[in-house]
Amino acid sequence: MTIAGWTPPPWPARVPLAGRHARLEPLTAAHVPGLDAAHREDAQGAMWRYLPVGPFEAEAGYAAWVEAARILPDPLHYAVRMRDGRLGGTLSLMRITPQAGTIEVGWVTFAPRLQRTVEATEAIYLLMKWAFEAGYRRFEWKCDAANLGSRRAAQRFGLSYEGIFRQAAVVKGRNRDTAWLAAIDGEWPALEAAFEAWLNPDNFGADGRQRTSLATLTGSILVQRDPALSYRHPPGERSA
Numbered sequence: 001m002t003i004a005g006w007t008p009p010p011w012p013a014r015v016p017l018a019g020r021h022a023r024l025e026p027l028t029a030a031h032v033p034g035l036d037a038a039h040r041e042d043a044q045g046a047m048w049r050y051l052p053v054g055p056f057e058a059e060a061g062y063a064a065w066v067e068a069a070r071i072l073p074d075p076l077h078y079a080v081r082m083r084d085g086r087l088g089g090t091l092s093l094m095r096i097t098p099q100a101g102t103i104e105v106g107w108v109t110f111a112p113r114l115q116r117t118v119e120a121t122e123a124i125y126l127l128m129k130w131a132f133e134a135g136y137r138r139f140e141w142k143c144d145a146a147n148l149g150s151r152r153a154a155q156r157f158g159l160s161y162e163g164i165f166r167q168a169a170v171v172k173g174r175n176r177d178t179a180w181l182a183a184i185d186g187e188w189p190a191l192e193a194a195f196e197a198w199l200n201p202d203n204f205g206a207d208g209r210q211r212t213s214l215a216t217l218t219g220s221i222l223v224q225r226d227p228a229l230s231y232r233h234p235p236g237e238r239s240a
Helices: 029-039 059-069 118-134 148-156 185-199 214-221
Strands: 023-026 076-081 087-097 102-110 138-144 160-171 174-184
Touching: 023 118, 029 059, 029 076, 029 087, 076 118, 087 118, 102 118, 118 138, 118 185, 138 148, 148 160, 148 174, 148 214, 174 185, 185 214
Parallel strands: 102 138
Antiparallel strands: 023 076, 076 087, 087 102, 138 174, 160 174
């Protein structure tokens, strides 16, 4: 089927993306001290469990990884700067395929200070917004199928479950089955409205707790729910 009026979108430029609460900055060596300090909050190294690298025993090891990663066009890594100016983690645009109009978010390493915050949600929203407004047709999220937290997060963000690729990789000596989730451009207007409604300051009380969960706002947009997940909504995110 011919796609009327569609042309391949541009490659993402290495420029910051800013929202109300979070700012995504293309990863540089200058981010290393702040990010390493944030990572030290995760004493067990849990945020690295499903990634092929980390945790790093010393800042020098992380600095070496950043030096190699920051110059790559794909993945394009961003540091997440929080509203208070501190760095809270990283994420990337990856498997960037303009000719197909597909792009993926990945390499998500959010330190405890960033987890379950408005900034964390807005960081994902900023990448999704850029991708669809640039003309990408499909925004993907893939993760180790054993990582139920990641699968739950993807569904909260409005990405529909698409299935499991069995024995897709070996990571740190372990088998990885890969869960696939995605949103497509036809779903974007409703997703954008859901994110904007959730991020609206009126959605948070004086105690910083959300009034309406993002999962409530995106649930009706999902084409398929992940059968592995329970849909009891987790406690609300904090606004700071």
